[in-house]
Amino acid sequence: MADPRFFTVAGPFSVAEIAQRTGATLGGAGTADLMLRDVAPLETAGPEALTWLDNRKYLDQFRATRAGAVFVQPALAAGAPASATLLLTEQPYRAYAVAAQAFYPEPPPEPGIAPSACVDPTARLGEGTAVEALAVIGPRVEIGKRCLIGANSVIGAGSVLGDDVRIGANVSVSHAVIGARVRLYPGARIGQDGFGFALDPKGYVKVPQLGRVIIGDDVEIGANTTVDRGAVRDTEIGAGTMIDNLVQIGHNVQIGRGCVLVSQVGISGSTRLGDYVMIGGQGGLIGHLTIGNGARIGAQAGIMRDVAPGETVMGSPAQPVKEFFRQVAAVQRLARKKGD
Numbered sequence: 001m002a003d004p005r006f007f008t009v010a011g012p013f014s015v016a017e018i019a020q021r022t023g024a025t026l027g028g029a030g031t032a033d034l035m036l037r038d039v040a041p042l043e044t045a046g047p048e049a050l051t052w053l054d055n056r057k058y059l060d061q062f063r064a065t066r067a068g069a070v071f072v073q074p075a076l077a078a079g080a081p082a083s084a085t086l087l088l089t090e091q092p093y094r095a096y097a098v099a100a101q102a103f104y105p106e107p108p109p110e111p112g113i114a115p116s117a118c119v120d121p122t123a124r125l126g127e128g129t130a131v132e133a134l135a136v137i138g139p140r141v142e143i144g145k146r147c148l149i150g151a152n153s154v155i156g157a158g159s160v161l162g163d164d165v166r167i168g169a170n171v172s173v174s175h176a177v178i179g180a181r182v183r184l185y186p187g188a189r190i191g192q193d194g195f196g197f198a199l200d201p202k203g204y205v206k207v208p209q210l211g212r213v214i215i216g217d218d219v220e221i222g223a224n225t226t227v228d229r230g231a232v233r234d235t236e237i238g239a240g241t242m243i244d245n246l247v248q249i250g251h252n253v254q255i256g257r258g259c260v261l262v263s264q265v266g267i268s269g270s271t272r273l274g275d276y277v278m279i280g281g282q283g284g285l286i287g288h289l290t291i292g293n294g295a296r297i298g299a300q301a302g303i304m305r306d307v308a309p310g311e312t313v314m315g316s317p318a319q320p321v322k323e324f325f326r327q328v329a330a331v332q333r334l335a336r337k338k339g340d
Helices: 015-022 056-064 073-077 090-104 321-339
Strands: 027-029 048-054 069-072 085-088 176-178 213-215 235-236 313-314
Touching: 015 027, 015 069, 015 085, 015 090, 027 073, 027 213, 048 090, 056 176, 069 073, 073 085, 313 321
Parallel strands: 048 069, 069 085, 176 213, 213 235
Antiparallel strands: 027 085
16 A cells, blocks of 8 residues: 555445446456455455456566556466456556556645745636745746646746646746646756757857746646757657656757656757657757657667657667667677677
8 A cells, every 4th residue: 555644545346337437348266346445566465356467577576466456468367366356458557557546636725825835916717726835936927727836946027827827846847838638847947948048259149038938737747857948949748758757858959749858858949759759768869850650769779860750779979779789799790799
C-alpha cells in the first residue's frame, strides 16, 4: 500500500468494475465479484490486491504471486497461479495505469489564494483555482478553471493558462500560452530568453527574443526543464507530448504531438520534431534540423543531420541503428584479435 501520509486510496472495486474500466476480459479463476482494495507489485500483492505483468523477465514472480487479480497478456497467462483472477489485455501496463488512477485519484485543488501570494488586480483567475503561498501572478495573466499555482511560482505578465493546469513549486512562466491539463513540475522554467547572439569582432551582440512559448493540451514538462521562448517565431510543444526532468529546449524549436523526451535531452534552436518522436536520455540535437514523424533517437545520440520519418538512429554522430551495431561488432572483433 502507498504511504497514507501522502496518498489516499479509493475503492474498493470489484474485478468486474476494473474490467469494465480497462476493457480487459476475465480469465484464470475468473472471480468477477472479488473486491480489490489496492494495487501492488507482483511480489508483494496479497489476495485483495491488483497487479500486472508486462515483461517476461518477471514470469517467476508471476507464477508465485498471491495477488487476487493480475493484468496480463493472453500469451503469458499460462503460468498464472490457480487462485489468481486474470484480466486479459494486450496492454497490461496501460490497463494498470487506468486502474491505479481509480484507486488513487488526484485530489482537486483547494480553491483560494494564500494570504502571502501576490496577485495583480488585472489578472483573471478561473473558478476553483488555487494559488499557494508566495506565488506571484503578474499583470493581465489569464488562468483557467481548477488550476493550481504552486508555492513560490511566478506567472509573468500576459501569460495564459487553460483549464486544469497544475504548476508545481518554484516554477517560472513568462511569454507563454499554455493549453488545458498541462503539468509543469517543480523548478521548470518556461519562456525565458533564448540563447541568441550575433557575432562581432568587438564582442557578442544580443538578439532580442521576440517570440512566445506555445504549449498544447495534455503536455507534461518535468522538474528543472527549461523551454526558451522564440527569437522571431514561437517555440511550440504539441499536444500530448511528455518531457522528462532536466531537458533543454532552445528557441524556435517546434515539437509535434505525442513526443517523448527523456531526461537531459538537449535540442538546439530552430530544430523541428514531427509527431510521436522519441528521444532517449542525453540525446543531443544541433540546430536547424528536421526530425520526421515517428523517428526514434537512442540514448546519448548526437544528431547532426536530419532524421527521416520512422528512422531509428544511435551513436555519436548518430547512424541508422543497424549500421551502429555493425560497427560496434566490428570494433569488438578487432579488439579480440588484438588481444589474441
